Amino acid sequence: AQKITQTQPGMFVQEKEAVTLDCTYDTSDQSYGLFWYKQPSSGEMIFLIYQGSYDEQNATEGRYSLNFQKARKSANLVISASQLGDSAMYFCAMREGPGSGGSNYKLTFGKGTLLTVNP
Amino acid sequence: GAGVSQSPSNKVTEKGKDVELRCDPISGHTALYWYRQSLGQGLEFLIYFQGNSAPDKSGLPSDRFSAERTGGSVSTLTIQRTQQEDSAVYLCASSLRRSGYGYTFGSGTRLTVV
Numbered sequence: 001a002q003k004i005t006q007t008q009p010g011m012f013v014q015e016k017e018a019v020t021l022d023c024t025y026d027t028s029d030q031s032y033g034l035f036w037y038k039q040p041s042s043g044e045m046i047f048l049i050y051q052g053s054y055d056e057q058n059a060t061e062g063r064y065s066l067n068f069q070k071a072r073k074s075a076n077l078v079i080s081a082s083q084l085g086d087s088a089m090y091f092c093a094m095r096e097g098p099g100s101g102g103s104n105y106k107l108t109f110g111k112g113t114l115l116t117v118n119p
Numbered sequence: 120g121a122g123v124s125q126s127p128s129n130k131v132t133e134k135g136k137d138v139e140l141r142c143d144p145i146s147g148h149t150a151l152y153w154y155r156q157s158l159g160q161g162l163e164f165l166i167y168f169q170g171n172s173a174p175d176k177s178g179l180p181s182d183r184f185s186a187e188r189t190g191g192s193v194s195t196l197t198i199q200r201t202q203q204e205d206s207a208v209y210l211c212a213s214s215l216r217r218s219g220y221g222y223t224f225g226s227g228t229r230l231t232v233v
Binding site for chain 2: 004033035037042043044045046047050091093095097098099104105106107108109110111112
């Protein structure tokens with residue numbers, strides 16, 4: 001079974017509107033971390049936001065927020081007020097096991113969602 | 120350097136040739152990771168370095184793949200006798216220490232085997 005599932009190969013959004021990119025995950029660990037990365041056409045993977053499994057509040061970073069629904073094993077990325085520069089591939093990723101102590105460092109990535117922001 | 124630097128950015132090679140991909144991590148970062156991104160796929164883990172040693176090589180797909188790191192800095196990923204299925208983007212990342220909280224990626228090397 002896929003550990004990270006991103007069901008939207010492509011999404012379109014109008015500039016200044018909000019968009020939600022879906023991510024579901026599968027793990028039996030109680031402690032884990034969820035990440036979102038942005039990959040523009042330049043190829044670099046840019047870290048956006050992180051949510052720990054024990055974090056009670058949804059993570060937010062500027063225009064990015066992570067809608068964490070633990071019971072549903074869902075970690076959707078919400079981008080508010082989309083900008084043309086947001087057009088890129090977006091990847092959801094998971095670290096299984098605790099992050100502290102550095103014993104778990106491998107990230108498992110989904111296949112990504114290509115977001116296009118229209119003017 | 121200010122970021123993770125990878126070279127070359129693009130490499131086209133003939134099937135059967137050997138290639139070397141280079142990664143220059145952020146200065147002072149002791150941990151270094153290689154990932155591979157095949158077309159239409161997410162990233163897959165290849166290898167992790169702590170200093171010059173590689174305690175985790177579990178993601179290397181075959182014995183044609185090897186990597187080394189010297190001086191606790193630059194790393195080279197070598198693919199021998201390249202095959203068409205090796206065509207992918209190879210991404211390097213580094214972190215200050217072994218990290219479960221993510222790391223900084225480079226822009227990758229796009230390898231095309233023809």
